[in-house]
Amino acid sequence: MLVPILKQGPYLVASIQSALTDSDLFHLRDELVDRVGRMRSRGVIIDVTVLEVLDSFACRVLRDLANMIKLRGAEPVIVGIQPDVAFAMVQLGLSLEGVVTALDLEEGLAYLDQQKAGGRERGR
């Protein structure tokens, strides 16, 4: 199951549509890390709203992916973690440390816009 990656201005949005296998996750990772450079994106949003489970493997891949995106010069945000998923994750000790999370796509975009504005101010 491929994950569509949409370009939205200076951002990329990877919107996961259904449960992913481990290889799908790897594929998504490779694709995103590649595209973030090609598209010169400032931010990347990974939408996990539809996922009902985030296991330790998926969490590790997401964390790695976020770190790779940071190294490529963009800001990663994971959005749409559901209440039950969040609860299960902390119980398993998976907290995606160091990764920015937001409630949903809208919030994620707002966060990135805010970051962009802050960066411009700093640049002045």
Place this chain on the structure above:
Amino acid sequence: MAESDSQSLTREMGLTQEEIARRKDFLELGDKDIERLGRLHNLAESYAESVIEEFYKHLLSFQESRDFFKDPALLQRVKGAQRKYFSELTQGTYDETYIESRLRIGLTHERINLPVKLYLGMYSFYLRAIASRFLDAKKNRPAEALLDVLSILKLVFFDMGLAIETYIHQREATISAQQEAIRELSTPVLRLRNRLLIMPIIGMIDSHRASQLTQQLLQRIRLDRAKVVVMDITGVPTVDSAVANHLIQAVEASRLMGATVIITGLSAEVAQTLVRLGVDLAKIHTVGDLQEGIEEAEQLLGYELKRLPDQQETK
């Protein structure tokens, strides 16, 4: 409670056959003692009435116990129970039925709130009264009489253990019922402003309540699209490392949903315990009290609170 069930209390208190055997072993209450006690039955029956009368005369010479047994009907009932109790002491079998009966006696006394000191005093009085009667009965065989006394002593201690445990059991049942009631008082999640929730927590937090509370909070975060949550723990009596971990979990889970949690109301004692326990609080954002917490939350959300100039004058 199912009074009809003849051994419900024994089961409820977890007194299995093995446990009973262990208790008897510990007190060294063996077959010999039981046999000895059985042989004393006729003797015991002969003096039972007089001992009980003596005891109540003694008991009622104290103002406190007189107040307690004001109702003559109650006194009569208790005396009847004592008579039965007495005769059971030397019945020669100390099985589940016997134990259930002892537990019932304990339960009854607990229900009427008989102080434990009176209870123990009663045992002491009976032991002394019985001992002197045993000695009288076997004047020329004091060694024999002593063994009789020792046997009855073991049994009385066995009884006392059961009775006191009924007291404790009942009190514990009350405590856990109250805890349940507190737990059931749901912890409200309130919307203070757009995207700002407050959650005052009152009462003990255990793992069951913590998970219930966290899930409730997460649902509300999604529903209200909250960005900041102020969690006030002024009403949490004790915060140990387990409670701290529950709080950390709630904070982390909220963060995964993009919400910041501010914890307020950590008392000086709580702060001291947490640091002494070495709980890692780096992940928790805490401020002094609820007011500060709300102010900080408003700041995070970009609100600014201003008093109107003309209002200032009238104040």
